Amino acid sequence: MRAGTLRIKSFRKKNDDGPVRVSMQLGAREHHLFFESKDIQLAYNMDVFLTLGFVPAMKHADTLIVDGEVSPRLLESIYTLSGIYRSWYPSLHDITIEKAVPAVKTDIREQRVGLFFSGGVDSFYTLLRHCDEITDLIFVQGFDVDIDNDDLREKTMTMVRDIGSHFGKRVIEVRTNLRLSFLEQYVGWGILGHGPALTCVGHLLYPYFKRIYIAASDAYKDTLVFPWGSHPLLDPLWSSETLEFVHDGCEADRVQKVALISECDKAMKSLRVCYQNRDGAYNCGRCVKCLITMINLYTVGALDRCTTFDAGLDVREVSRLLILRNKSGDGYVNLKTSLDELERKKDYGDVYKALKPVLNRPRWRTKMIRETRRLGCQLNNIFNRMKSGENQDKVAGMADFSRHD
Numbered sequence: 535m536r537a538g539t540l541r542i543k544s545f546r547k548k549n550d551d552g553p554v555r556v557s558m559q560l561g562a563r564e565h566h567l568f569f570e571s572k573d574i575q576l577a578y579n580m581d582v583f584l585t586l587g588f589v590p591a592m593k594h595a596d597t598l599i600v601d602g603e604v605s606p607r608l609l610e611s612i613y614t615l616s617g618i619y620r621s622w623y624p625s626l627h628d629i630t631i632e633k634a635v636p637a638v639k640t641d642i643r644e645q646r647v648g649l650f651f652s653g654g655v656d657s658f659y660t661l662l663r664h665c666d667e668i669t670d671l672i673f674v675q676g677f678d679v680d681i682d683n684d685d686l687r688e689k690t691m692t693m694v695r696d697i698g699s700h701f702g703k704r705v706i707e708v709r710t711n712l713r714l715s716f717l718e719q720y721v722g723w724g725i726l727g728h729g730p731a732l733t734c735v736g737h738l739l740y741p742y743f744k745r746i747y748i749a750a751s752d753a754y755k756d757t758l759v760f761p762w763g764s765h766p767l768l769d770p771l772w773s774s775e776t777l778e779f780v781h782d783g784c785e786a787d788r789v790q791k792v793a794l795i796s797e798c799d800k801a802m803k804s805l806r807v808c809y810q811n812r813d814g815a816y817n818c819g820r821c822v823k824c825l826i827t828m829i830n831l832y833t834v835g836a837l838d839r840c841t842t843f844d845a846g847l848d849v850r851e852v853s854r855l856l857i858l859r860n861k862s863g864d865g866y867v868n869l870k871t872s873l874d875e876l877e878r879k880k881d882y883g884d885v886y887k888a889l890k891p892v893l894n895r896p897r898w899r900t901k902m903i904r905e906t907r908r909l910g911c912q913l914n915n916i917f918n919r920m921k922s923g924e925n926q927d928k929v930a931g932m933a934d935f936s937r938h939d
């Protein structure tokens with residue numbers, strides 16, 4: 535259901551070094567967002583808001599009010615962006631942008647080149663490919679590390695700063711709640727949200743950067759098939775006259791990327807891909823992303839050299855993977871490149887034997903197993919709650935008994 539207008543209700547910045555705070559209103563809902571960095575002075579500007587609000591507005595509003603100066607190039611690109619999004623997702627619609635005043639920014643201070651860096655395969659690949667040009671690594675807390683997970687943030691930032699020091703790059707950490715407090719309430723993070731989220735943070739840095747690299751998730755052959763929130767067609771269109779976004783790395787598939795980074799010892803001692811971080815693990819070695827990367831590393835003969843996984847590759851866990859065939863964002867493409875490479879190398883060992891049935895399983899069967907596991911988990915939770923309730927009753931009974939003793 536459309537909620538009318540998306541607008542900024544207020545924004546404030548107490549001092550030059552303080553956080554940027556934005557209050558946004560969509561229909562009756564108000565969202566309070568912040569952006570902060572101890573490493574650089576963030577530059578509030580309306581390109582940030584246009585980038586951040588455009589996709590949610592295409593889904594849930596008719597009008598986006600951008601009351602201020604915006605980049606003419608970005609404003610012109612909005613119509614192309616709209617056409618791409620609508621061709622991919624027909625449920626999205628055209629919106630009206632009001633009050634935007636086209637103006638080229640002139641207060642440029644430096645000409646640095648940044649890379650959004652998470653320590654994963656894609657961003658390591660882009661760092662190694664453009665190491666001479668890149669001056670800064672940019673890490674955003676609140677995207678794939680939860681805004682409240684201070685332990686993991688500490689571990690991750692230690693790694694990013696160590697990589698920065700090793701390669702002679704500055705490191706910029708930006709914290710924001712835009713993912714949980716706004717974007718994910720309106721659009722899916724993977725399929726729509728994370729590209730605009732990255733470029734929105736990039737626009738906060740515009741006085742210092744002429745170019746910022748965004749590491750590609752997919753190779754060109756796959757980007758033609760799978761729409762995704764960060765995409766070679768989309769990311770450059772979020773650029774302004776003074777800041778260019780480059781979607782980088784589509785020339786290589788996942789196995790080719792892992793092969794390149796496996797030649798770098800520092801990458802093999804720092805790689806971070808886990809999204810579950812069970813028990814605070816840096817890479818749990820059990821979640822889908824960990825397993826996919828471990829299989830990719832095994833494929834290129836580098837698994838033993840990568841020291842950042844908390845567990846070895848367990849082929850029983852591989853055979854339990856539930857991957858939908860030809861599904862974007864489900865890991866299918868990254869695993870298929872490994873399977874193809876193992877076949878090419880005639881490595882028909884345990885990993886191949888475990889992986890092949892997973893990727894050949896019909897989609898209906900994968901969905902059925904997923905549903906069965908989900909119901910099993912629910913029943914287990916109910917059973918555990920009942921059991922703990924029984925125990926509490928027993929404890930309460932004992933307490934009553936002791937009181938009467």
Ligand SMILES: [Zn+2]
Pocket residue numbers: 807808809810811812817818819820821822823824825
């Ligand atoms: Zn993991």
